[in-house]
Amino acid sequence: MRSVIAAYLVKQARVKHSEAGYDAVTFIQRFGSVAKLNICLHCLVLDEVYRRIGCWAVSHEAYPPATAELQGLPDEFITNMKRVLNLFASR
Numbered sequence: 001m002r003s004v005i006a007a008y009l010v011k012q013a014r015v016k017h018s019e020a021g022y023d024a025v026t027f028i029q030r031f032g033s034v035a036k037l038n039i040c041l042h043c044l045v046l047d048e049v050y051r052r053i054g055c056w057a058v059s060h061e062a063y064p065p066a067t068a069e070l071q072g073l074p075d076e077f078i079t080n081m082k083r084v085l086n087l088f089a090s091r
Helices: 002-013 067-089
Strands: 024-031 038-045 048-053 056-061
Touching (some): 002 048, 002 067
């Protein structure tokens, strides 16, 4: 999920991906017993991208998403989560 959000922010901030820095924190919370696993992800994502210029970090605000873009993000999250869960299931 972090990579989907980061790629979107870099694109919106109009900064080269190789020059961009970004931060996000994800907490995974479990509810229920081991037999009944319900995962809840809590994400804190900055709405800026940072670019280093010498020893300084210059922030570039990401432009707000359009409605159509917001509607497509859950599909990307679901696709990525299925891929990650399939990796764990195959072990």
